[in-house]
Amino acid sequence: MRFSIYRFDPDADASPYMKDYDLALEAGDMMLLDALILIKAQDDSLSLRKSCREGVCGSDAMNINGKNGLACITPLSSLKEPIELRPLPGLPVIRDLVVDMEPFFKQYRSIKPYLINNDPPPETERLQSPQERAELDGLYECILCACCTTSCPSFWWNPDKFVGPAGLLQAWRFIADTRDQATSERLDDLEDPYRLFRCHGIMNCVDACPKGLNPTEAIGKIKGMMVRRTV
C-alpha cells in the first residue's frame, strides 16, 4: 500500500514536502493509525499525535485524502491509494502531522465552556428532567479533535475572530443547558459580526465530524434564539 505523507521539520527543512512510503499489508480491517504506526517503525523521524486509538481522545486528527478525520477510526479499506496524509489545514504546523492547536483552543476557551450558575451549590446534584437532559445529546459528545473547525474556510480566514464550529457547538451546549444561568451573556458574547456570523452555513463541519455531530444545526439554534430575543 502506498502512502504519501506531508513532512516538515522546521529545524532542518526549508519548506514542506511529500514523502512516499510503501507498506506490504495483508487485506484486513486495519485502521489508518495502525498503518501509520508501522510506517513510524520504518522511519522514526515521522511525527504524529495519537493516544486512545479508538476515536475518543481526538489526538490523531489529520487530513486524509483531502478530508479531515481521525486516523484511528478510518479503515484502510475505505481509502483510495496513494493515501495522502497532511496535517489539519489552517493551523500552524509544528512538525509533520503535528499542528499547534492553540488558536483552536483559544476560541474554545473564549465561549466559557463550563456551567455558570451563581446559586449556592445544592446538597445533591442539580437535577434535570430526561427531556432537559436530551437537549444536550449531539453536543456533549464532541471530543475537540478540531476536524470541523479546521475544515471551515471562515476559520481559515479569521481564526482570531471567528469561534469556529467546535467552539460554537459547545457554546450551544451551555446555552441549551437548563442548569446554566448565563444564557444572555453567552448570546451577547456571540452577537458581533465575527464570532458567530462568519458562519455562512456551508456545512463542511458536518461533513468532517468523525463523531457524526452537527455544528451547523447548533449554530442555527443560536441564531434562532438571537432572533427571538431581538424581534
Next chain:
Amino acid sequence: MGAHYGIMGWLVQRISAAIMALFILLFLAVLLDHHPLSYDIWKTLLSQLWLRIGMQLFLIGLFLHAWVGMRDILMDYVHATGIRLLLQVLVLVSLSAYAIWSVRIIWEN
C-alpha cells in the same frame, strides 16, 4: 463582548431575500400575462402604483442584500482594517447612489 449588530445584518439578508423572491415571482407572472411585451404595454404596466411600489421594494431589498453580502465578503477576505473600511465605504456610497437613482427611474414619469 462585541458589537451587537451581527444578528441585524443576518436578518436583513434573509428578509430582503424573501422580498426579492416574492417580487420576482409576481413580476414574472405579470410579464407572462402581458406577453408579448411592447413599449406601450411596458409603459402602462409601470404607470401602475402597486407595480412601482413593488419594484422599489425589490430594489431596496436588492441594495440592502448586496450591502450585507459585500460586507461579508470584505470581512472574510480583506484583513487590513483601513482598506476594508475604505472598500466598505465605497460599496455603501455606490449602493446609496444606485438607490437614489432607482427612485428617479421608477417615479420620474
